[in-house]
Amino acid sequence: MSAVSGFNRLSVLEHANVVVSILGLVFVWWLLAVNGAINSLPGPLPAVNAMVSMLPTGEFHSSVIASLRHVFVPYLAATALAVPLGVAIGLSLTFRDLVFPSLEMLRPVPPIAWIPIAILVLPTTLASIMFITFMGAFFPILLNTIRGVERVEPDYVKAVQCLGGTRRDVLRQAILPAALPSIHTGLVIGMGLAWVNLVAAEMIADAGLGRLIWVAYTTGNYANIVAGVIFVGLLGYASSTLVRWIGQRRMSWNVETAS
The missing domain is CATH 1.20.5 (Single alpha-helices involved in coiled-coils or other helix-helix interfaces)
Structure with missing residues (x-):
């Protein structure tokens, strides 16, 4: 074969x-x-009927577009901040002692608790929503980046140094490639948690699937609640699959990632 x-x-x-x-x-x-x-939760058939009824509507289309924006923009921002911050914490014990304890205190705070704080501090509802989804993605990426950097084999670093590599060379040629599988794991988890936080965040929104679910609940339309939850699950699954696919393409050399 x-x-x-x-x-x-x-x-x-x-x-x-x-x-x-x-x-x-x-x-x-x-x-x-x-x-x-x-x-009173409806079974699969009423939920499917509700999904079919929702698909052609403009409200559903605008909700999907809004939710994608509420997830992907904060997710990219969380990635841009968490990866370099995680690398710095993983490399420097002093920086870790100064920064990590404060971040670790914020990590267990659930998304619901952030909603009133975000509304009070941030200027717009959109910024509040994106902040909550940002928090969902930020910590998994940060923690997995730190873990990946800390687990880099010292021999990799010594090999680059012995060949005359600078600190920048060590970072680019030894630390980041070795930590990349762990960072990728954090990116996948962070995408999933961004969608988890989305439903809570969009309860205060004017548009989005979370808003659609909340309106269905307040009006007693239980089939639409289940349909909205399924759509969130499908989009979350597709988003995580996309991140996995990109990671596999970028790390085809890694047997664990590619398998």
């Missing part, structure tokens, strides 16, 4: 497992709904 054939079979098997996993979740949901174990 050729390597290409083996890879294709593995890829088909992975996709089949994904389908089986999703169908299993739907089956459990249907079973609970049929037996009345989830009270």
Whole structure:
């Protein structure tokens, strides 16, 4: 059997497992709904009908666009800040002692607690929403970057230094490549948590899927609640898959990442 054939079979098997996993979740949901174990929460069929009804509407399209903006802009900002900050903390014990304790105190604060603070401090509702999703993405990226830098083998650094490399060369040729798999893990987790924070953040928004879910709740439209949650889950899954795909493309040399 050729390597290409083996890879294709593995890829088909992975996709089949994904389908089986999703169908299993739907089956459990249907079973609970049929037996009345989830009270007034609708089953799969009403939720699918609600999704089909929502898809062609302008409100749904604008909500999706707003939510994507509320996630991806803060996510990119969190990446741009957390990665260099994590590298600095991982490299310098003094810098770590000065900065990390304050950040670690902020990390356990849930997104709901940030909402009134963001409203009071930030000038616009949009800035408040983006701040909350930013906080969701920031800490996983930061912590995984720190972990990746701290776990770099000293021999890699010594090898670059022995070849006459400067501190910048050590950073670019030894530390960052070795820490990249851990940073990538933080990027994937950070994307997921940005979507988790989104629903809480968009309760104060004028548009977005979180707003759509909240309006459906206040009006008693339970099928639309479930439909909105499914759409958030699908977009979150697609976003994390995109980050994984980019990481695999950039780190094809890493067996653990590529597998």
